[in-house]
Amino acid sequence: MSVSATQKQAVQTQPAWDRRRRKRTWWRWPLVGSCLLSISYYAQQRLSAAADPRHVLTAGVTEQALNQLGQAPTVMAHAAKLFTQFCAACHGTQAEGLVGPNLTDAYWLHGDASLMALYSVIGQGVESKGMPAWNRQLKPIEIAELAAFLGTLRDTNLAGPKGHEGRLVVRPAF
Numbered sequence: 145m146s147v148s149a150t151q152k153q154a155v156q157t158q159p160a161w162d163r164r165r166r167k168r169t170w171w172r173w174p175l176v177g178s179c180l181l182s183i184s185y186y187a188q189q190r191l192s193a194a195a196d197p198r199h200v201l202t203a204g205v206t207e208q209a210l211n212q213l214g215q216a217p218t219v220m221a222h223a224a225k226l227f228t229q230f231c232a233a234c235h236g237t238q239a240e241g242l243v244g245p246n247l248t249d250a251y252w253l254h255g256d257a258s259l260m261a262l263y264s265v266i267g268q269g270v271e272s273k274g275m276p277a278w279n280r281q282l283k284p285i286e287i288a289e290l291a292a293f294l295g296t297l298r299d300t301n302l303a304g305p306k307g308h309e310g311r312l313v314v315r316p317a318f
């Protein structure tokens with residue numbers, strides 16, 4: 145008797161209840177598959193969250209975190225788009241000033257030109273003077289991106305139509 149014949153016989157001699165049990169548990173495999181899929185999906189999400197430079201803000205919005213954000217080119221490219229969309233109408237396409245003040249010079253009406261001061265004035269606005277409170281329209285993360293973006297423009301001194309407004313703020317060189 146050949147080996148395969150022996151195996152056939154073994155299968156045939158399997159009790160009927162055992163074969164039925166095998167049939168009844170076929171659904172385990174899709175279940176195991178979907179568990180594995182969801183585990184790998186979760187792991188991927190965690191990894192991409194860590195790769196997103198904006199994760200520096202998860203511990204809170206601080207001067208240092210905003211500064212780090214300003215060094216992430218992808219985030220700054222996105223912030224530049226936000227600036228064009230929401231801010232350029234009043235501050236000029238290069239932030240050189242228009243209706244609103246020049247944001248590239250060293251003169252500031254509000255705060256000490258720190259990134260946290262920018263974050264706060266963008267969010268709260270100066271509504272009596274025509275600067276909208278952006279926390280009504282934009283997400284905190286977008287306001288943080290804009291503050292970091294303006295941080296990269298500080299002291300680049302583009303000539304604007306308005307001249308200097310506010311106090312000269314001398315920031316320590318980094």
Ligand code: HEC
Binds near residue numbers: 232278
């Ligand atoms: C409707 C016009 C308008 C728009 C749109 C606008 N601003 Fe302003 N912004 C102003 C005006 C006017 C001021 C000056 C307020 C004052 O005189 O106190 C100002 C002030 C500021 C200041 C403070 C400047 C300083 O010298 O202290 C910052 C920072 C600023 N805006 C950022 C932004 C950002 C970022 C956006 C887009 C999200 C934006 N603004 C959109 C009108 C605008």
